[in-house]
Amino acid sequence: MKTINFMGVRNVAFAITVLLTVLALFSWWQKGLNFGLDFTGGTLIELTYERPADLKAVRAELVDSGFHEAVVQSFGATTDLLVRMPGDDPQLGNKVAAALQKAGGDNPATIKRVEFVGPQVGEELRDQGGLGMLLALGGILIYLAFRFQWKFAVGAIVSLIHDVVVTLGILSFFQITFDLTVLAAVLAIIGYSLNDTIVVFDRVRENFRVMRKASLIENINVSTTQTLLRTIATSVSTLLAIAALLFFGGDNLFGFSLALFIGVMAGTYSSIYIANVVLIWLNLNSEDLIPPAKAEGVDDRP
Numbered sequence: 001m002k003t004i005n006f007m008g009v010r011n012v013a014f015a016i017t018v019l020l021t022v023l024a025l026f027s028w029w030q031k032g033l034n035f036g037l038d039f040t041g042g043t044l045i046e047l048t049y050e051r052p053a054d055l056k057a058v059r060a061e062l063v064d065s066g067f068h069e070a071v072v073q074s075f076g077a078t079t080d081l082l083v084r085m086p087g088d089d090p091q092l093g094n095k096v097a098a099a100l101q102k103a104g105g106d107n108p109a110t111i112k113r114v115e116f117v118g119p120q121v122g123e124e125l126r127d128q129g130g131l132g133m134l135l136a137l138g139g140i141l142i143y144l145a146f147r148f149q150w151k152f153a154v155g156a157i158v159s160l161i162h163d164v165v166v167t168l169g170i171l172s173f174f175q176i177t178f179d180l181t182v183l184a185a186v187l188a189i190i191g192y193s194l195n196d197t198i199v200v201f202d203r204v205r206e207n208f209r210v211m212r213k214a215s216l217i218e219n220i221n222v223s224t225t226q227t228l229l230r231t232i233a234t235s236v237s238t239l240l241a242i243a244a245l246l247f248f249g250g251d252n253l254f255g256f257s258l259a260l261f262i263g264v265m266a267g268t269y270s271s272i273y274i275a276n277v278v279l280i281w282l283n284l285n286s287e288d289l290i291p292p293a294k295a296e297g298v299d300d301r302p
Contacts, residue, residue, distance in 0.1 A: 004225045006272055007217045007280070013273035021162060024169020031172050036179030037117055039126040042086040045096055046112040052078035053107070058100065065099035071177075073251035080112075082252065092116075129183045133164070136190055148201060155278035156197050159270035163193045167263045176255045185259035193267030196234070197275045199227050204279070208286045216284055220276045235268045 037044060047053075055072055058081060062070040067085060075082040083100075085092055097111045137157060144153035164186060171178060203223035211219055242264065245257035 002225075003222050004228070006221055006224045007276065010273060010277050010280070013269075014277065017162060017270075017274060020166050020169075024165050024172070027169045027173040031175060033168065033172050033178045034175040035126065036177040036182075037084050037086065038179040039129075040086060041117050042084060043092045043096070044113075044115045044117070045083040045085070046075060046114075047081045047083065047097070047100060047109045048077075048112055049079045049081070049107050049109055051107050053081050053109075055081070058083075061100060062096065065096075067096055067099070070096065075250075075252060081109075129180070132183075133186065133190070136187060137161070140190070140194055144198075144201075148205065149284075151279060151282040151284045152201050152205075154282065155275040156194060156201070158278050159197055159267075159274040160190055160193055162270050162274050163189055163263055163266040166266045167259055170262050171255070171259060176258060179255065181253070181256040182259050185256045185263065188260060189263030189267060192238070192264060193270060196231060196267055196271040199230065200224055200271055200276065203227050204276075204284075212286070216280060220279065224272055224276065231268060231271070235264060238264050 053074075055074065059070070059072050062068075062072070062083070069086055071084040073082045073084070074080070083096060085096055094114065097109075097114060100109045101111070137160060140160065141153050141157050144156050167186060167189060168178075171182065176182070200223060203226055204219055207214070207219045207223050211222065214222070239261065242257050242261045245253050246261055249257055
């Protein structure tokens with residue numbers, strides 16, 4: 001297979017990376033994340049109807065009853081609905097349920113469950129979720145520094161931060177609800193992107209032994225080309241599965257699948273044009289991969 005000069009356009013890729021990152025951070029600053037009830041607190045009501053429910057009609061009924069901030073979603077079967085309401089009133093769920101039952105007409109609603117999440121619990125979940133991401137990044141940094149070399153670790157962490165920032169930036173721009181399922185998707189993105197990056201890094205390390213006279217840029221181009229088919233096959237198959245969830249998974253999985261879709265694309269890009277470029281900036285060379293010599297004990301016997 002002919003070697004592709006990936007690093008020949010690294011400056012263009014760097015400009016794109018900076019632009020995407022700045023736009024994502026700007027969206028965070030202007031709009032922030034649209035935290036769901038898992039993080040802000042509120043009430044969740046699960047309803048079931050005798051016949052398929054009309055989402056627009058249910059939303060209109062809630063608005064007419066004074067619940068303007070209610071979020072109505074399909075939940076599993078067409079007869080099941082999920083209503084989410086912000087607020088710290090523990091009785092809010094019963095009030096919403098009563099309003100829907102009263103307006104049910106010839107298709108009455110039956111309440112299956114009502115859950116209330118307090119704002120303090122929501123804040124704890126948000127803090128723990130952020131801490132979980134930081135711990136994951138820290139663990140990855142330590143592992144790669146031990147498994148490969150610290151320059152590889154820096155490249156991987158920079159690319160992972162890019163993937164997370166871009167994904168959250170797009171979610172912020174479109175105000176997609178950020179709940180626990182989306183947080184799980186972000187953590188999955190970290191794992192997926194890391195796996196893709198390690199495959200390329202491992203080939204770069206191997207080629208240092210084979211291509212002794214090649215420059216780092218030549219090594220990266222060859223290594224990336226050698227792993228390209230694997231990267232394409234993995235990314236495309238993953239994106240097809242996620243696309244099925246995105247289009248057919250319903251409202252409950254929309255944020256989760258959208259975050260994964262964005263993250264997988266960002267991870268594929270960053271494993272080539274961010275992680276590798278960081279290695280060039282740090283001037284990785286074959287000497288960095290030579291294990292330090294062990295100090296020999298001094299023989300003081302006569």
